[in-house]
Amino acid sequence: MKTFRLAVGAALVATSLTAWSQTGEPASAPGASAMTASGSAAPATGRKANRALRRQVYNAIVKHKEISAGNISVVAKDGAVTLNGTVTDASQVGTVAEIAKGVPGVTSVTNKLTVEKPFGGM
Structure with missing residues (x-):
């Protein structure tokens, strides 16, 4: 009886390890994995470009000493920039947008x- 339990336990462990090691992706033609890998790299490049543009816009704002850039956040996505936050003077709202x-x-x-x-103030 012990031998039987040991054999069943070993079979279960072997089966679970085999199932666990599978990726769950269907088998595909050779080269398809290269396309998948390059496809997943494209968004990273987009994020990198967005971060670089965000930094460029923020650095351009910081160069203007009359503007307190510490309360301004810049979000960039594919060239579209969104400015959030506060400025100390109403005239700076338009100025920051023009800088961007x-x-x-x-x-x-x-x-x-x-x-x-x-x-x-209220």
Whole structure:
């Protein structure tokens, strides 16, 4: 009886290891894995380009000392830039948008900046 249990246990372990090691992807033609790998690399390149554009826009804003860029966030996606956060003066809302539009690679700017309320202000 012990031998039988040991044999069944070993068979179960062997079966579960085989099932666990499978990727779950259907078998495909040779070269299909290369296409899958290159297809998955494309979004990483897009994210990298978006991060680079975001940094370029933020750096352009920081160069203007009259603007407090610490309260501004920049989101970039495929050339479309969204500005969020606050500025200290109403005139800076448009200025920051113009700065962002002037960065190479920016195709559009969505400006969601607001004017920071002074302490105790309403």
